[in-house]
Amino acid sequence: MINWVLAEVDVRVAAEHEGQLxxxxxxxxxxxxxxGLLQTELLRGQDGGWRIQTLWADRLALEAVRASSEGPTAPHLFxxxxxxxxFEIFEVVDEWVTPEPESLR
Known part of the structure; x- marks a missing residue:
């Protein structure tokens, strides 16, 4: 059973703030x-749109970080x-991962 959750922070910033982001x-x-943090990505979209995705082992791990006053979190960046x-949270109900090509091993 998968317990992972994916948190997405969608952001729009002016072009002059992209370097700061x-x-x-x-x-x-x-x-x-x-x-509990498994993976994170900073994604650039179009017209000043950005997204930070974080994959967590479970909702409890994500909520512990969100409730903590120690250290920065993604929403603090903005x-x-x-x-x-x-900000949105998604439950991962299923997954499929591409096998790593032999050329990358």
Whole structure:
């Protein structure tokens, strides 16, 4: 049974703030990862749209980080960037992972 959850933070920032967003994300991922964090990505969309996706071992791990006042979290990255932000949590109900090609081994 899969217990993973995917958290998505959707962000719109002005073009002049994109470098700050990328730098803030790099600072965040340079920290020791919180318990239960399996994967994270910073994705650039179109017209100033950005997304940070984080995959968590379970909802409890995600909620523990969100409730903690220690250290930065993804939503904290946007407070100084005059960004429009939305946040959603998805339960992973199934998955399929592409096998790693032999050329990458």
């Amino acid at each position: 990328i730098a803030a994300y790099h600072r965040l991922i340079a920290l020791p990862p919180p318990d 407070r100084d960037l005059d960004a429009d932000v939305s």
